Amino acid sequence: xxxxxxxxxxxxxxxxxxxxxxxxxxxxxxxxxxxxxxxxxxxxxxxxxxxxxxxxxxxxxxxxxxxxxxxxxxxxxxxxxxxxxxxxxxxxxxxxxxxxxxxxxxxxxxxxxxxxxxxxxxxxxxxxxxxxxxxxxxxxxxxxxxxxxxxxxxxxxxxxxxxx
Numbered sequence: 437x438x439x440x441x442x443x444x445x446x447x448x449x450x451x452x453x454x455x456x457x458x459x460x461x462x463x464x465x466x467x468x469x470x471x472x473x474x475x476x477x478x479x480x481x482x483x484x485x486x487x488x489x490x491x492x493x494x495x496x497x498x499x500x501x502x503x504x505x506x507x508x509x510x511x512x513x514x515x516x517x518x519x520x521x522x523x524x525x526x527x528x529x530x531x532x533x534x535x536x537x538x539x540x541x542x543x544x545x546x547x548x549x550x551x552x553x554x555x556x557x558x559x560x561x562x563x564x565x566x567x568x569x570x571x572x573x574x575x576x577x578x579x580x581x582x583x584x585x586x587x588x589x590x591x592x593x594x595x596x597x598x599x600x
Contacts, residue, residue: 437579438538439574439577440575441552442501443546444489444491444496446465447465447493448493466500471599472599473500474504477506483501483539484539487511488516488542489545491518491545494545498510516543519548525542525552550573558585573589573592
């Protein structure tokens with residue numbers, strides 16, 4: 437199973453909004469995220485599901501991915517909000533895995549996505565993987581059993597490598 441960890445695009449500054457959850461993508465964030473999504477589409481990448489953080493900037497990123505044709509399905513998950521618990525996601529994933537899907541995108545935040553990738557790769561977080569805004573980590577997750585410490589990275593891409 438291919439798991440894509442995608443950080444939201446460039447967002448408005450925190451001091452411009454009452455709460456962090458209200459921060460939208462900037463115009464530049466929308467433009468760059470759309471170009472990256474289009475490039476993924478050109479590479480024939482498809483997601484059975486896009487699971488997104490409930491924060492506005494992540495939802496907007498997920499909608500852009502869907503709009504260019506990368507998936508027909510988006511679901512929101514509180515576990516992808518900042519400081520979300522990978523254990524809760526692993527419980528959800530275990531059930532989702534049973535339906536036989538092959539490709540999943542998680543849209544969320546840094547440092548959480550970096551930490552999650554490290555746990556899936558090495559069974560511990562090392563603060564070593566830094567995901568830039570609209571960046572992507574691709575993991576191959578085992579088809580059975582826990583993916584913690586048993587996954588393999590096949591992709592770590594800063595957005596600048598996908599932009600024309």
